[in-house]
Amino acid sequence: MIEKNMSKFSSRILGISLLMVIPFMTFAQKNNWQNLDLKADSTFGISTERAYNELLKGKKSIKVIVAVLDGGVDTNHEDLKSVIWINKKEKAGNGKDDDKNGYIDDINGWNFLGSSKGSVNYETLELTRLVRRDNAKFDKLDTSSVPANDLVAFEVYQKNKAELEKELAEAKAGLENYSAIKSAIDDVVKKIGKDNPSSDDIQAFQPSSDIETNIQRILLQQIKNTTFEDFYKTQILDGYEHFKSQVDYNLNLDYDPRSIVGDDPNNSKERFYGNNDVAGPDARHGSHVAGIIGAVRNNGMGIDGIANNVEIMAVRSTPNGDERDKDVANSIRYAADNGAKVINMSFGKSYSWDKAVVDEAVKYAVSKDVLIVHAAGNDNENLEVSKNFPSPNYEDGGVAASWITVGASGPANDETVKASFSNYGKTTVDVFAPGVNINSTIPGSKYEKLDGTSMASPVVAGLAALIRSYYPKLTAIEVKDIILKSVVKVDQSVMIKEEESTKAVPFSDLCVTGGIVNAYNALKIASEYKK
Secondary structure, rough: EOOOOOEEEEEEEEOOOEEOOOOOOOOOOOOHHHHHHHHHHOOOOOOOHHHHHHHOOOOOOOOOOEEEEOOOOOOOOOOOOHHHHOOOOOOOOOOOOOOOOOOOOOOOOEEEOOOHHHHHHOOOOOHHHHHHHHHHHHHOHHHHHHHHHHHHHHHHHHHHHHHHHHHHHHHHHHHHHHHHHHHHHHHHHHHHHOOOHHHHHHOOOOOHHHHHHHHHHHHHHHHHOOOOHHHHHHHHHHHOOOHHHHHHOOOOOOOOOHHOOOOOOOOOOOOOOOOOOOOOOOHHHHHHHHHHHHHOOOOOOOOOOOOOOOEEEEOOOOEEOOOHHHHHHHHHHHHHHHHOOOOEOOEEOOOOHHHHHHHHHHHHHOOOOOOEEEEOOOOEEEEOOOOEEOEOOOOOOOOOEEEEEEEOOOOOOHHHOOOOOEEEEOOOOOOEEEEOOEEEEEEEOOEEEEEOHHHHHHHHHHHHHHHHHHHHOOOOOHHHHHHHHHOOOOOOEEEEEEEEEEEEHHHHHOOOOHHHHHHHHHHHHHHHOOO
């Protein structure tokens, strides 16, 4: 699933349980804080601007293709359109596979979630698909009637079904809570008579019930540093839609949109399907990721990406729900076959239908000298214990040599340096990178601040592209080595969740390197790197 940060807190308004999405939106940060320097700017960025100013002036670079495996990219965005990859071997719109790669009119990339009928938007979770698959075999059986050779599979099915039922119940409760608070806020706003009331408008409102009094108090508190419109969208509507999509689609055993694609979803070896609509029905997340990597620098608009000489290849593999292993594998192969030297994967899930097919694709990409960068996930969980797929650990043994797993960090060099939502793992997460309140590109030539390891991963992908652009003789494995060796160590204790409690641990326990990636340090090492 696309890694979205759903950090929540609970409060109670006259019996209405209120679950709100509270990202870091109330904290003012510079739009490009991820590129700033800790010493010079008192902000724990990755020193990108310092690297350009002190190390890269006058140096030559080559174009590096970065594949964004995601939900879609807006190729017409004002700050992206000039850096979008163009397949020069393909003639646009002629309905032919000019380059004979199996994909017709793949001018800017490919969409493995569509066909001539359109494209998949919402999808089920992998957990839902696994339960649906096994229902046909096990639903009418119990332990005493299951054949001995199916007993292990039956026990897994029972566990998965119980987890699905639990998650669905929680989602229904969340939807009920959000529906109640949304309705209460809508009623107050209707009485105020303005779609986007100001603090003065809300203060002047005369409540006629205890619920309205509490709504007034909460609204005044929440819009101190933002507008009602922004608060309502990011903390009410987004939360409502999140739980509604879980109930209606993600956790719904009866929902299956795959017929739109027209492939055989059970045939993992099938490769040639999809369409060339790389934006798809929802390109917000993928466009944001693309901008962090390579939005045009110093053009006087929007934001500055990490890398200044990249081409963004858009490969649509991730719906609003869990990606399918088959699509991920095909997306990795497509990127590797079409020249990508860095692949960013800002998605993840807790279950895997066919890990082996993804493993084979990863091995293929590694053999083609591709560096894969993957988001660690946003559940504040320890990946030494919890699962997060795709994974660099192969089922048949061994580890992907050119793979980096990324946790999310915040802007302050204090106990908040680990983003509260970020997964972690002393041997399973390699590095941390800025992933809080990151401003970047979204569809319609607009910009938005988002949180997540989804934002941290492209920071590292952008850094990898920057290194490969200025030092093209370095291999993917060497670039990984440089990125890991060049981190700024964090000398802080941070709070992590452990079962039902929290505890303070040194940051060095959170990842392999114990630090935040740093472009200045990395480029210095790259310039002196000995093979």
